[in-house]
Amino acid sequence: MIVGKQKSIDEVWAMIQGYKKVLVFGCNTCVAVCHAGGNKEAEVMASMLRMKAKQENVDIDIQDSGIERQCEHEFFESVTERIEWADAIVSMACGIGVQFTAEKFSTKPLMPGINTTFLGATEKPGVWTEKCQACGNCILGMTAGICPIARCAKRLMNGPCGGSTKGKCEISKDLDCAWQLIIDRLTALNRLNEYETLIPIKDWSTDRAGGPRKVVREDVMV
Template sequence: MIVGDRKPIEEIKEMLAPYKKILLVGCGTCISVCMTGGEKEVGILASELRMISELEKKDWEISETTIQRQCEREYIEPLKEQFEKADVVMSMACGVGIQYMAEVFPEKIVLPAVNTTFYGTNVKEGEWQERCAGCGDCVLDKTLGICPVARCSKGLYNGPCGGTDNGKCEVNKDLDCAWYLIYNRMKEHGKLDMLDEIIPARSWKTSLHGGPRKRVREDAQK
């Protein structure tokens, strides 16, 4: 899922300062599961903003709604009337949802309430960890399911580096060394010979270095 963190309240207040009628829109998919921008978090932020408005005499009128997905047009379009009534829209979705709502209703400014951080998983209650960098050329077959791009701090394809320290990374001692994990996994599977294979330098054109990416399936198009 896509994971994000709510922005600091001061930043949100500053963004909303010039407006009066504010529509707060949550997203019911990834950002809801990571407890950042779903229905409940929209309710919390809306309540906070109403109180701030009262305490700081800001005269804000906050309305709130949450849709299933902000990254799909058919879920956004029914918000037309609510968008029209608002001076500004603040989205609690990931960067995709924020942009797509602004694309569907270009006459409206859509502000971000969330910093989108990574593609990750919920490893335990209340903790999410990064797992994928969306680099466009997956090598998980060569590393037995542990991504060296997203999980090695240096993104090394042939590791570990000299900074591995008893399974931890020199960049941050709280981080597992991805190549230590890869080594152990290869060992468990009796495939340590895989380490002899040098993964050659790759093209990063499939990642953002080749510009924004798109995917086309002609058979699905009208």
């Protein structure tokens, strides 16, 4: 899931300066699950911005709305009118939704309400952790199902660096050493011997290095 974190009210407030009608626009999928940008968070954000406006004595109309996903054309139909009404939109979606909305409404100024942080999972209620960097060329089969690219601070592919101490990464005691986890899991799987297989030089062309990526599936095209 895409994990995001709300921007501070002050930051959002600064971005909407000068507009008279602002729509805070929620996205009810990934960023709703991480309690950052769902329709409910949009409602809360709008309310807080309205209070900020009151405090600052600024005349501005702030409303909220939201759709299921800001990355699909069809969902926008129900809100076109609300979007047309606004001078500016604060999108509470991840970077994808913000851009998608911007593309669809080319004359509407669009502000991000959240920071898109990573692709991750709910570790426990209230804690989300990064698990994947969408490199486009998965090696999890060789690393006991734990990704060293996303979870090792140096994305080392052939083992821990010399800084791995007591299972923790050299850059922080709060961070698990991904390679420790890999070794532990390989041990549990009784496959520690596989560690010595050299993981070859990675093809990064499927990552950011290859430019904006695209998946085309003719069989699902309509």
